[in-house]
Amino acid sequence: MRAPAYPSRLVILGHPVAQSRSPIFQNAALEYAGLTQRYTALDVAPDALAETLRVLATEHAGGNVTMPHKQAVFLAAHRTSALAARVGSMNTFWHEDGELVGHNTDVAGVLATVRALCPTGVRDAQCTVLGAGGAAAAVFVALDELGCRNIRVCARTASRAELLAERVRVNIKVFDTVEAAVQGSAIVINATPIGMRGNEVPIAPARLSPNAVVFDLVYRPDTTPWVRQARLQGLRAEDGLRMLIEQGAEAFRSWFNTEPSTDIMRRAIGAHAVT
Numbered sequence: 050m051r052a053p054a055y056p057s058r059l060v061i062l063g064h065p066v067a068q069s070r071s072p073i074f075q076n077a078a079l080e081y082a083g084l085t086q087r088y089t090a091l092d093v094a095p096d097a098l099a100e101t102l103r104v105l106a107t108e109h110a111g112g113n114v115t116m117p118h119k120q121a122v123f124l125a126a127h128r129t130s131a132l133a134a135r136v137g138s139m140n141t142f143w144h145e146d147g148e149l150v151g152h153n154t155d156v157a158g159v160l161a162t163v164r165a166l167c168p169t170g171v172r173d174a175q176c177t178v179l180g181a182g183g184a185a186a187a188v189f190v191a192l193d194e195l196g197c198r199n200i201r202v203c204a205r206t207a208s209r210a211e212l213l214a215e216r217v218r219v220n221i222k223v224f225d226t227v228e229a230a231v232q233g234s235a236i237v238i239n240a241t242p243i244g245m246r247g248n249e250v251p252i253a254p255a256r257l258s259p260n261a262v263v264f265d266l267v268y269r270p271d272t273t274p275w276v277r278q279a280r281l282q283g284l285r286a287e288d289g290l291r292m293l294i295e296q297g298a299e300a301f302r303s304w305f306n307t308e309p310s311t312d313i314m315r316r317a318i319g320a321h322a323v324t
């Protein structure tokens with residue numbers, strides 16, 4: 050129990066950060082739990098990050114980190130969880146005895162979504178991941194934790210995929226084209242920003258296996274073009290909303306050592322059903 054060390058307030062550090070929906074659902078969960086702390090977005094330019102971290106330490110604040118600060122805050126942390134160390138990035142922080150402590154809660158978000166989409170598990174499934182950035186690292190580790198032994202990746206910069214696979218110590222086969230990578234895959238996961246804006250999709254759902262499951266890490270209020278197209282084709286598909294809420298719930302547990310209401314979080318942000 051870390052009750053005396055609860056964060057005095059919570060922030061999300063980013064640049065830009067106004068688009069973040071974390072304040073919406075975290076404040077709803079804080080209020081529901083009867084906690085007085087509030088969660089705010091803090092737009093911090095890279096050259097102001099060190100001073101901001103110093104002030105947050107004196108305030109005993111906690112929070113989340115998003116682009117472009119994930120790597121810098123990871124390097125600034127005195128300690129991280131074993132999971133954050135393996136993924137090589139952290140998105141959640143707090144202070145203990147004046148020290149900056151970090152954790153990666155994206156893995157929990159991926160685990161929850163893959164479990165919901167594939168209730169019988171992915172141990173024997175062929176899984177393809179598109180992209181090789183920070184979110185893909187969390188996906189690789191989550192798939193590995195779920196026992197998946199057949200992981201494929203296709204990334205715009207192939208060398209980044211090779212390096213990432215080595216760093217997270219997961220056996221991953223790298224493919225040159227998305228079409229080749231998704232061939233025969235039971236689950237296809239988009240960990241690129243494709244679909245955040247406009248109508249572009251990572252790959253046409255018609256090119257996937259007839260029973261493939263689609264997981265798009267991207268989230269948009271009215272779901273993503275890829276998820277919409279996949280569902281129209283009768284595929285089981287989910288966007289990044291569940292992951293967003295579940296990573297937030299795991300962060301809440303880290304800060305307060307207590308269970309938040311994911312229902313309240315979901316209601317605050319607006320839910321999308323799995324179809």
Ligand code: NAP
Nearest residue numbers: 180181182183184185204205206240241242266289292293
């Ligand atoms: P990142 O570190 O910048 O990595 C992005 C990856 O996608 C890289 O491999 C990059 O290739 C590739 N990429 C970028 N633009 C592309 C394009 N137009 N075509 C093909 N590949 C492209 O980003 P990240 O942090 O991993 O985030 C990836 C996505 O996941 C974002 O959309 C983010 O919103 C989403 N995400 C969602 C959640 C959630 O809770 N739902 C959590 C984390 C992230 P290069 O190496 O060549 O640049």
